[in-house]
Amino acid sequence: MKALLLTMSLTSSLILGGCFSQQSESPSSLTKATQQDIDSIANHLDVSFELITNQPSEHCDPEQTDGNCFTASLSLTAGERITANNWQIYFSQITPIQSSDSDEFIIEHINGDIHRISLKPSYKGFGKDETKNITFYGSYWSLSETDAMPNYIISAPELNGQVISSTVAKIDSETGLEILPHVKTYTDNQHQFKRTTADQTTWLTSESLFERNQSTFEQAIDEQYIAQAIIPTPKQVTLSADPASIHIKKGIKVDFGNVEPSAVNAALTRLSSLGVDQQESGLPVVLSISAKPEQLTGSYQLNATTDQITIVAQDEQGVFYGLQSLASLVDLSSDTIPQIEVVDEPLFEFRGMLVDVARNFKSKAFILKLLDQMSAYKMNKFHFHLADDEGWRIEIPSLPELTNIGGKRCFDITEQQCLMPQLGAGIDVNAPVNGYYSVADYQEILRYASARHIQVIPSLDMPGHSRAAVKAMNARFEKYKQQEQLNKANEFLLYESNDPTKYSSVQYYQDNTINVCLDSAYHFVEHLMKEVQQIHADAGQPLTRYHIGADETAGAWVESPACKAFLATNDQGIEKADQLASYFVERVAVMIAKLGIEPAAWADGLAHTRTEKMPSVVQANAWGPLMWSSHSQSNDLANRNWQVVVSSPDALYFDFPYEADPKEHGYYWASREINTEKVFQFMPENLPIHAEFWRDRENQPYTADDTLQHDENGKVINKPLNEGVKFYGVQGQLWTENTRSDDMAEHKIFPRLLALAERAWYKPDWAVDYNYQGAKYDQDSNYFTPALEAQRNAQWLKFSQVLGMKELPKVEQADIAYRLPTAGAKIIEDKLHLNVAFKGLNMQYKDASNTWTTYQNPVAVSGKVEVRTISYDGIRASRSWSVN
Structure with a gap:
């Protein structure tokens, strides 16, 4: 392998280097870099990233x-001669680079994802058009072209850093998708597409997608079903x-009865956007609340006739949902809806969506559009991830450093003015990936959510994932220290300057964890919670639940003097450093409970807490991969009578790719493909059942053993759910490490959000009930029978037709940049055949004529053939690909 890689590297150097008009300099003839040199290198250096294996x-x-690592090459080609030395390149690489090979350069991991290319003493400069290669070995794998990060920064001491222009991300004018010009296309199935030699994942092609789509695409459109369909299914x-039929677009006249108009105005606004306006002569729509003890929150009955429409509900939320069901009946291409009666109630009380705005900021406009769509599909919880290592996104007026420093990234090694540009953020503090919500912005979001019956659950992750807060409070400390106001300097300090502990977080930070043994840390949390609580109260949506985070804290505090002292003297039963994270969660949970705020946290942060030390109401987000037996932890937390919200990455992490293709955007640590159909297939009430029909991240079968189990010491390591215990809800997640724009966020969320809403609201007949006696599930256990599978597939056919024919046009009208599915394609008897996952979308092809043509029927083509789908308005295209 070493000889092969050496040969590949030499060959690459010869090809890329070519002939150049000027040779490298001798080290002694190089000069100290000036700002003009830095600017010139930024403009003329061509950087190319190539995955080798x-x-x-x-x-x-x-x-x-x-022992897992990948091999890659960075090629640096100088468009102009470079005679300067002492410059460096900072760049982001998600997994740490372990080592590098180059005669003239060295790569070092700095912190988090930031790495630095430095010049060796043997560096000779560049001749014009000369190429130099650096081979490096990065941890784990690189399976997607979007793993690479943009915005490499060239810098030198005492000079202004500049982004190397060849590494700036571009937006494809046809698709609206982000592309990285400096990344070479992945083409090698064995070396670039697969993790290991055992990886059985199949690279999706236009032909294989055609075969997958065909069973649903060839079915006739069920127009009657589509007309009466409501998503989520009642x-x-x-x-x-x-x-x-009811001529709904002639208008409606609303009788609010005992319903406060402000509680349903947002739903009426949605109806108006679909062509159903309020008019004095319109069809009567009679609303009323008739609460019954046996009915669930959000329950309603809708009766639509040609004479009038009535909605009777358990509460205002139910009336709102009844109106949203009426909107769901509306088809943009039709003026009528059928006469229909609906009796409806939700499956889960908690139907949520998380959006991470900390890693890469998202505009207020994006958030408001998302809340509109969530409410349209009866989702009621917005998990607002506002702070993490890479950013703090909510204004706290009494602590301006949190946003003045933690809300922006630039190139400041001291991090006294901003955070370093993790995740390829670049140097522009005004770039869209930076920013925060002012108090007024945040309160506008709260009011907008309240009008749509959505609870906002803020998350400011702690004690890990807290680098933005730690660095901001460090800057605050330095400011007041210089002013000799030591009490203020130490007031909210989150780190201990003489703590020699060396650790690395899951995201490879060495300094991202709040020291849980400092009283100032708890003073900070309490002060913060009171501030956020007041902001909520002033906006009319009381803060009743806060997500602590509490996940992925490892190795911190071991050598902390404060923690050693605490361990030696505390009366809390805390004896070891590895108990400190749980102690923090317990203490903060009780603290906020006294303020009337219910605690929520990720499952791994809660698993080792002591139930007797926690409040009675606790939300636990179960995010472990199903393939790694995470059902066991979910069971344990639910058996504590805590509110478990299923957040399984196997189906609910929307930052993961839709399909197994290196060009599909997203991370993939738990799954290579989460398309809308997979979300639809999810059975959130029965986690282990998925071992029967899903596979692990290498497409290998796995087993989910949900029987009572003990370890060698007799300790229970798995216990089925106690009889009658159920999960509290389900939540989709969008993490944004490499989601830099609003459009890319919408691309990842939609249309998967609609399938999530379906699973959160409605339990289908094909879902297998949970077995409280325990069972073992694998590809042969057959609890999910062929008959149930056939029933599920038939319902997916109907659901996909409703998406394509009725719902996606509404999503598009709302200016949502949803993912357009790639077109399936196959040459059959010398003719091109196309299909698509969602009927109703148009498809196009381009052959030797080099002109995109709308596909109608199988057609003869010549030369290289490319295919794609097109949005309903014809403006936006899917990613195109070729047909063999």
Whole structure:
């Protein structure tokens, strides 16, 4: 392997280097870089990233990542002669680079994802058009072209850093998708697409997608079903025997009855956007609340006839949902809806969506559009991830450093003015990836959510994932220290300056964890919670639940003097450093409970807390991969009578790719493909059942053993759910490490959000009930029978037709940049055949004529053929690909 890589590297150097008009300098003739040199290099240096192989080699460090690493090459080509030395390049690489090979350069991991290319003493400069290569070995794998980060920064001491222009991300004018010009296309199935030699994942092609789509695409459109369909599916629907339609777009006249108009105005606004306006002569719509003890929150009955429409509900939320169901019946291409009766109630009380705005900021306009769509599909919880290592996104007026420093990234090694540009953020503090919500912005979001019956659950992750807060409070400390106001300097200090502990977080930070043994840390949390609580109260949405985070805290505090003292003297039963994270969660949970705020946290942060030390109401987000038996932890937390919100990455992490293709955007640590159909297939009430029909991240079968189990010491390591215990809800997640724009965020969320809403609201007949006696599930256990599978597939066919024919046009009208599915394509008997996952979308092809043509029927083509789908308005295209 070493000889092969050496040959590949030499060949690459010869090809890329070519002939150049000027040779490298001798080291002694190089000069100290000036600002003009830095600016010139930024403008003329061409950087190219090439993945060579994901298969491990002898260069992999066996003590890191179990010996797994990938090999890649950075090629630097100088468009102009470079005679300056003492410059460096800072760049982001998600997994740490273990080592590098180059005669003239060295790569070092700095912190988090930031790395630095420095010049060796043997560096000779560049001749014009000369190429130099650096081979490096990065931890784990690189399976997607979007793993690479943009905005490499050239810098030198005492000079202004500049972004190297060849590494700036571009937006494809046809698709609206982000592309990285400096990344070479992945083409090698074995070396670039697969993790290991055992990886059985299949690279999706236009032909294989055609085969997958065909079973649904060839089915006739069920127009009657589409007309009566509501997403999410109601519990009970009865179509009137009277075939007469309701001419809904002639207008409606609303009788609010005992319903406060402000509680439903947002739903009426949505109806108006779909062509159903309020008019004095319109069809009567009679609203009323009739609460019954046996009915669930949000329950409603809708009866639509040609004479009038009535909505009777358990509460205002139910009336709102009844109006949203009426909106769901509306088809943009039709003026009528059927006469129908609906009796409906939600499956889960908690139907949520998380958006991470900390890693890469998202505009207020994006958030408001998302809340509109969430409410349209009866989702009611918005988990607002506002702070993490890379950014703090909510204004706290009494602590301006949190946003003045933590809300922006630039190139400041001291981090006294901003955070370093993790995640390829670049140097522009005004770039869209930076920013924060002012108090007024945040309160506008709260009021907007309240009007749509959505609870906002803020998350300011702690004690890990807290680098933005730690660095901001460090800057505050330095400011007041210089002013000799030591009490103020130490007031909210989150770190201990003489703590020699060396640790690395899951995201490879060495300084991202609040020291939980400092009283000032708890003073900070309490002060913060009171501030956020007041902001909520002033906006009319009381803060009743706060997500602590509490996940992925490892190795911190071991050598902390404050923690050693605490461990030696505390009366809390805390004896070891590895108990400190749980102690922090317990203490903060009780603290906020006294303020009337219910605590929520990720499952791993809660698993080792002591139930007797926690409040009675606790939300636990279960985010472990199903393939790694995470059902066991979910069971344990639910059996504590805590509110478990299923957040399984196997189906609910929307930052993951839709399909197994290196060009599909997203991370993939738990799954290579989460398309809308997979979300639809999810059974959130029965986690282990998925071992029967899903596979692990290498497409290998796995087993989910949900029987009572003990370890060798007799300790219970798995216990089924206690009889009658159920999960509290389900939540989708969008993490944004490499989601830099609003459009890319919408691309990842939609249309998966609609399938999430379906699973959160409606339990289908094909779902397998949970077995409280315990069972073992694998590809042969057959609890999910062929008959149930056939029933599920038939319902997916109907759901996909409703998406394509009725719902996605509404999503598009709302200016949502949803993902357009790629087109399936196959040459059959010398003719091109196309299909698509969602009927109703147009498809196009381009052959030797080099002109995009709308596909109608199988057609003869010549030369290279490319295919794509097109939005309903014809403006936006899917990613195109070729047909063999």
